[in-house]
Amino acid sequence: VQVNALTVQQALETALAKILQRRVRVTASGRTDSGVHALGQVGSFVAETSLSPDQLKRALNGSLPTDIRVRSVEEACPGFHAIRDARKKRYRYVMSDAEQLDVFERRYVWHVWMALDVAAMRDAAGCLVGKHDFASFQAAGSGRASSIRTILDLTLERDPTAHHRIVFEVEADGFLYNMVRNILGSLVLVGRGAKPIGWLAEVLRAKDRKLAGPTAPAHGLTLLRVDY
């Protein structure tokens, strides 16, 4: 919820208020920055209603704007909390090193104006998998209690049907603020040849945000899934 912009949370709460005739607060699994997309965001709320989960889903999709869809409504155990109970999350980040921007991709793909060495980026990223202190990739001043997270899966590949599209996916038990975008900004330095493959492991070990690359733009990032 923001004062000056219509957020997904506000749209959901407005639709729920209309359907349930009372004010309902929605808790999402986490915040996504402006420009970041979501295919599988999860939100929880408490409501008394005679509607079945499926009826509620249809009512919500009937009153939400067309750029927000509820894919599923399920009854949760008492005390379920969308942030606290999340076990893992999966994000996708898409880059392009095409010579020219594709207008249909401009809001979903980070266009990098140099050919990227994807094999080098993949080799560099290998060091991130597992349990590490990701302080180097945490936005300055975000101050979480611990910056230790476990990356469970990480893939980086060119799209076989559109070779210029480079698709990065990462799954972890949790993410620090801007962590995916900071990893990507650093990986692109390796892909462009500005940094050697081993540099990323050094950055990780240093636990110093100042040593990592710049933050990749928000619009290439999509929250794919949250598991509970």
Place this chain on the structure above:
Amino acid sequence: VQVNALTVQQALETALAKILQRRVRVTASGRTDSGVHALGQVGSFVAETSLSPDQLKRALNGSLPTDIRVRSVEEACPGFHAIRDARKKRYRYVMSDAEQLDVFERRYVWHVWMALDVAAMRDAAGCLVGKHDFASFQAAGSGRASSIRTILDLTLERDPTAHHRIVFEVEADGFLYNMVRNILGSLVLVGRGAKPIGWLAEVLRAKDRKLAGPTAPAHGLTLLRVDY
């Protein structure tokens, strides 16, 4: 060029006027309706300039809005005309029969709210290939001299990586007004089981727009290519 809407042609002419310091009229290979997309539209214009084609391309992309890109600028033979000299065009139309609309597809894919029998649609569409009078699929009152066109290629397949997406492509020596959208609107009646496979051939033979199905929405259609 329209009075009440900013068109691609207007944007191009504005950018060209800025670069060339004089009013230039752009002729496109054909009109695309509002909501229709283009990956490979071709436009021609006459201009005296010391800029190379590639310099002109870069200057245009520097002043056009980001949802319009010039992919290539080439010098044409004297007398070249983007409409008259077109030998063939290729269009793509994308439908989805997913249970739920994907928000990222909402401006590019026609969402049909019923499972479609793609094999039946493909069989039905077979009769369209070749040289025929397509009067049944021409928008009423468009009054071209002849409604005879030759369909050179036609494919209809589910996207192997996203099974709910049904991709139709068609190439012809020319298209009547709304021809692709009218063919699709009819094919979907076959795909839904509302009409038998042989019905499309009957509609084609009848040369009567009233017998064909409704016009499919514009936003599923993309002009892929124009050949000269």
